Amino acid sequence: MTSSALQGLAALAIAPTAESQNMAAQFVEQLKQSVDGWKICAEGFTSGTYHQNDHVKFFCLQVCEHYAKTSYRHASAEDVNAMKSFILTCIGMESNEGSQSKTFIRNKLAQVASLVFVGDFPQRWPQFFHDLMGQLASGALAVDMYLRILLSVQLEVVDRDISHSPEEMQRNTLLKDAMREMCVSELADSWHQIMTTYETSHPDIVNMCLEVVGGYVSWMDIGFFANDRMVALLLRFLVKEELREAACDTVHDIVSKGMEPVAKTSLIESFMGLLESAGIFNCNDDDVDFLCKLSKLINGMGLGLITSRQRLGSKGSAKNIEVTMQALEAKIPHMLRFLGNEDDDVSSGVIDFASEYIAMMKSQPSMSEVQKNHIEGLLVTIIKKLKYDESYNFEKEGEEEAEFQEYRKRARVIFNNMASLDCQMILRQVHGLVSHTLPQWKNADFRDVEVAIALIYNLGEAIPASQGQHFSGNPEKASALQDMMRLLITSQVSRQGHIAVLLQFFETVIRYDKFFVCEPEHIPEVLTAFLDERGLRNCSAKVRSRVAYLFLRFVKSTKGNLTPYLEEVLKQMQELLIINSPLNGLGHGLSDTDQLFLYETASTLVVSCSLEPEKKQVLMKQLLTPIASKFGTMLARLSEEQDEKTQQAYADCVNNSMSLASRASKGFSGTQTMRACGCVSVFTELLSIFLSALEVTTPQRALLQQGVRQYLHRMVVCLDEEILPFLPQAMEKLLKQPDAKELYDFLPLVNQIVMKFKDGINPFLSQVFMPLVMTIHQVLSAPVDANDRVSAEDKKMLQRGYFLFLSTIVCNCLDVLKVQEMQNLNQVLMSLIHGAVEIPDPNSQKSCFATLKKLIQSWGGKDALPGFPEFIYKEIVPACFAAPMKPTFDLSDGQTTLTLGEAASCMVEIFQQRGQEFVGFLRTDFFPSKGMSEENALVYIQNMQTPLKSFRKWLKRFFMEAKS
Template identity: 90%
Template sequence: MEQTLKPLLRFPIPDKPEMTSAALQGLASLAMAPTAESQNMAAQFVERLKQSTDGWKICAEGFTSGVYHQNDHVKFFCLQVCEHYTKSGYRHASVEDTSAMKSFILTCIGMESNEASRSKSFIRNKLAQVASLVYVSDFPQRWPQFFHDLMACLTSGPLAVDMYLRILLSVQQEVVDRDISQSPEEAQRNTLLKDAMREMCVSELADSWHQIMTSYETSHPDIVNMCLEVVGGYVSWMDISFFANDRMVTLLLRFLVKEDLREAACDTVHDIVSKGMEPVAKTSLVETFMRLLDSAGIFNCNDDDVDFLCKLSKLVNGMGIGLILCRQRLASKGSAKNIGTTMAALEGKVPYMLRFLGNEDDDVSSAVVEFASEYIAMMKTLPSMSEVQKKHIEGLLFTIIKKLKYDESYNFEREGEEEAEFQEYRKRARVIFNNMASLDCQMMLARVHELVSHTLPQWKNADFRDVEVAIALIYNLGEAIPASQGQHFSGNPEKASALQDMMRLLITSQVSRQGHIAVMLQFFETVIRYDKFFVCEPQHIPEVLTAFLDDRGLRNNSVKVRSRVAYLFLRFVKSTKGHLTPYLEEVLKQMQELLIINSPLNGFGHTLSDSDQLFLYETASTLIVSSSLEPERKQVLMKDLLTPIASKFTIILSRLNAEQDEKTQQAYANCLNNSMSLASRASKGFSGQQTMRACGCVSVFTELLSIFLSALEVTTSQRALLQQGVRQYLHRMVVCLEEEILPFLPQAMERLLKQPDAKELYDFLPLINQIVMKFKDGITPFLSQVFMPLVMTVHQVLSVPADVNDRVSAEDKKMLQRGYFLFLSTIVCNCPDVLKDQEMQNLNQVLMSLIHGAVEIPDPNSQKSCFATLKKLIQSWGGKDALPGFPEFIYKEIIPACFEAPMKPTFDLSDGQTTLALGEVASCMVEIFQQRGHEFVGFMRTDFFPSRGMSEENAVILIDTMQSSPLKTFRKWLKTFFMEAKS
């Protein structure tokens, strides 16, 4: 079938109405075809219809002919074409075409009023959209009777009413909806449209809505619900008298007690009371509706109807927010009398807010959170709070505490979407809690203290959710009441704060033995938050250490708890390390089995993951290093910690070398890499004060380094992973060791640079840079020897041909180029004698690679690095004590590069990174002038500029600007210079 339809796309769109059927028949067949190609052909055909002068007429006739009544695809396509026309050329349509469009819209409404020819909902919505676009163009000049003509169709029955309401909703979205951004022209157009409607038809519209709702209240609740949506949409710009009147309010109150209408009715009331009005009138409106709703018992609904409760909560939220805004506006005007009335109205809504906020369903509660937040914000602006307001704040505190409790259905081990939603809600509730503290800090402390003092001692008989909330409140106080507002902890018991009492109770009550995952996690998080408590009361440290180490913490049955506690234990040790020496060896003994490395040799039988163990090794190291033990004892303990790594490493490495199975090789390599990571992490226990040398631990780590370097001899596919581990360990040793690491560098470099690929070499260069920046001149002799072999290796790897389609290899080479130029920059800035020590031929090769990178490589980061390095060389070697031959290099290579690079097509001066590269070009030129002075100026004017065809005038301007302007100004000028030169 597709082969017979393809020629259709090659024929011109017919211009005559009688050919409509022929034109759309193929579209109907294409639309029904299941293949992507057929769908694409149909879309192309529709696009051609859109571009045709009379395409919309063909589609209009096709839609109203009834031929395609059963083909939703064709009908929708036809309306798409008509929609395109109303958005593009219809505004300038002829009288004949506007008449045709009007006829089309009314004919469609007539068809859609008939049960036999009505379309599906999505097509009726599209038709409504087309009608609203026609309204925007035609009302009021070309079609002043637009709304009256629509209302004339209402007698045709419920389908006609449904279509009428859909069009009104679409008009509202097109003209009124504030959530849709509008251009200034559209906003002006919409204002004129609303003004015209106010003059011509709003009264009739309001009457039609009342008639529709009373006529279809019983028979068609769906129509009434849609009509209520229309009312809510139009209330924002129509006069309030059309809505706040006896007949409308009577209807709304009646609907609010009907299950199939009350949600929509509640939304409409919300829209009415949210209407922008003067504060006094708005207050009166809200109070009137509140009184009527209360009298009708609307707020005494069944708590099982969550959907309706959400609507009521939203309504109370709208009332509260509206009254707060009224109060703000009145305060700005200084209207004290009216402020009192509005404040009384507002305080009257707070009990409703508290009721909905405390609802068990979080959706109901969430709907009124904004009111609660804004109420607190308003309270902060008042000079003082009344007794009623204090009670409201206290009630709000109790409500928030209640809502912080976990639901019974919460799945702690497998948290899904519902759990994520609760956590998000809990965050919002905590924000309210924190904000309340700034209103009445003492009240909050007292109430939380009461709750904690009641709950924690009774934890064995309490619901775990109540226990968790009690601990969570202690934790939250740290954010709600920062220490800057008052000292939380004191070494003097007489000055101990309520928070210090609560922390003491948290530890001594033994609540950490409650056992539930949520309680355990909250306990450990709270302990870490208040580390200063243990400085004041260090006698509680042993109990907490025990909790971390036993089945409450690191040996908990829950993976989630074990993993989190591994991290928190490290933080606890770091914050209390000055008090831990008495417990050091016992803690290390308790940790011993947890430090056993996961490996194929023990079947990976371990309760902690590899990443969790990283924290434990750093913890153990921190305990040893920060203790007050003698260096000799620290060395013994550190050796006890790390010797098992060395022993197992040697065994597994030999197994790897003998293994043939690739999966087993991978398991061994992962274990070796993890072993090196653990040793690297242990080195983080040292600091600037407690160095590796001062603690007597140098030999422990250098012995490990010697063992780890043997992994670089592996020739299997796991080589890259092992190299990564060795590099990581070397990085740490450069930080922690002094010259003790230097003897290992030749061996490390030799093995790491053995047949490297681009990525391995790129990953290696930062290690060399780190060594250079630490040891500087002290490593110059060694670097002078290895420098050219390393440079040659880089060039060799970059010159290896690569598949043009291999994007990964191309990116690796690009990054290696950047790394190479950064390496040269590091050498020049820290060990410039390394370059001086090279043979002239080799030095020239390196310098030319910088010129090549500056000019030929279309990478602004590399170019910026190259020019920055050249500038540093000019500064060091280009002055009075110039390196022999270097001034000639400046004139022959560097100066031309400063002009050739910016003139390259790939040098995009509109790009930010490229502009930074150009800034380095400018710095280079200025540095040459500062070092070579008038010699440079003479060369530029008599030699360089004439050879480049630059006029004497431009040359003078460039040199004068460079000589007289600050560098920042010259950079901007140079950018303009090259932009004009390239234009």
């Protein structure tokens, strides 16, 4: 194979087309599966033939990597020597100053070498590291390769972020033990030698070596790192611009090493003393990248000291605890400095430290004055960091804005935790800030104003009402939060105008809706804000849209106090309720979705007010009559229009009109019903008008049908028998030449009607039942293009919908089936059998078996429906066996197992209804006809009489054995 394989490698080198590249990739897969494929690739890599083709070299290394991962551990002595020779030859090639390999080639070679190490060290290649170090004298490229291999070994053996199996973890432990015993001292010496040799000439190599040191420190003895020569190097590097970031990461890794608490505190303090003496923390705040590293270092030190304090617990000596706490407290000023840095990346670096410090303080019985000062300083810093950056784009938020919002969430978590630590301090500080800022909002930066309001908002989460009464009707007992809410409204800060301030104002008003129960005199001002240029008439679409939703929430929460303002509010809303259409454009700037909220809001105002039903009817009619008048005009224009784009615009308007009316119906409730409010006629008149949309034959017919169905759904919820006269006409029009999707969308409406009215609509349902069934069967049997996946999926969904419809009928209006002609009833029953057995859709099958079980329960007992017991024995019982034996019935699938459970339920239900008659049928008729032995038949019958859960489990094993 060698000759042809080398030719194949040559083909890889000239694979310009997608087809030839695909063939080349297939060839590589063949090499991976070949016993000697790796040797061919090793020869190809080291021969020098393809030294200028990284594509081929990478493929060669991939094959070698595959072998090292899968088969190398079982290699013969000959192959082990061949692999060792290959690795050393490759390293020698890559160490040659003339090597021009790309970084990804060197990384892949390092990965292969690390896999060989895992397989060989220490038994088959005890000199692995010694042989690698033997190459170091070759120069910088050799050192680079050596470090890359060490990093790859670290990833394979040490890195805790990579999940390993228990076997791999045991292997890695043995490898580290062997390295500790055989070579760690030499490794540490090599690192020191590398860093001192290349400190000036190759800072990239020194940086990589520092990364290696940081990777190995977690499991090597601390003495290799916390010694005079290493610390001296690190301190020297920390003042060199090209090395200090990597050096800082290495110091972080050293101080983060797992150790006993006293030793850990001592290590951190020794490093901290040296760093402070060297002035490392006095760096320029403009160097953000290095500040991020320093922030991470302080974070690691802080977390390490907190862990040490926790591990000392109450059993540690008082002296050790005191030393650890003093060391921790000394880090807080550094933490506050980095947390308060303008750059959020720097600030984020110490957020974990801040969070854990607060958590630790919460576990303490009390705080010292120093600690209280630290917490207050932390609060001041967090408040500062909650402020928006000057560059924040409020109208077009991008990635940077999303990052800030994520940072702000983390900062709010710290705020909340501080509140649970010292609630009164938080209230005092926030109250002072709010009292200072809001009255002077005209002269303040909008960002300061926004933060003040945001802090009021955050208090609701930080200090839940369960911890104390936020609002009281007694002014003398008013809380600080109540004072702040009063100031928020009376200060007129909502007129500041900036989008961020406005949005935070409205969000805060909604969060504290209970405030307006205690002080309802402030409601008019807030209503005005919602309705004027601050809210729904704001020039920002973002503000308008959010306010439309929040206004609905405000009205719902304060509706008991809104009757005095009802007519004025509706008057103010009137122009905002004008429906968008091709005739009037978008004059008020609200989207269709915004208007949905407004119509529900207006309806809620009318329904909840303390007026007589007659007055409510008048107001509701004023709200909805414009919809009726515009609907007819738009529908007529749609029918007359020839241009498809304009047709679509009119159709959207017609559909939106129905959606708005549907949304208005949500203003009613279980107590304030449509009938109690005198509004039945308003909505039924609209229904009569909307039904005319079903006559439209333009391409937008489906959209209009959707609007009518939506409205009908709402009317079924809100009306009682008042809707029944409209159902025949609606059903007739909705079922006029429907396609599969239209039918599927229609069936939930029928189910809703059936479940609400049950036997009350038997006469109507009995008449339309078979026509509906026949229409469904006709649509399902219509041929479709084999490649039309959309139509096929529509049919599948319609089948499911049909079986759910039958289930709904059986569970709610079973008499509808009883009065059908026998031929029609038999057709329906056989469709259930067909669905249970022949349709490879577990959802449909499960539904069919569940419905059959309900029929057995209702018609299969002593007062059985004539002919139904025969149907049970002739059709249902065989179906319970035929379905699980189908090749498409996958017993390993969860949904299919549920279907089998329903089939089991059918068999148990038959036994409960027919008793020994059923047992006799199985023993003397059914099982013999299937060739089942008497012994197996008895086993089945015995299991059928056990608890259903046990029978289901047994039945699954029964069919799995039968199909094997």
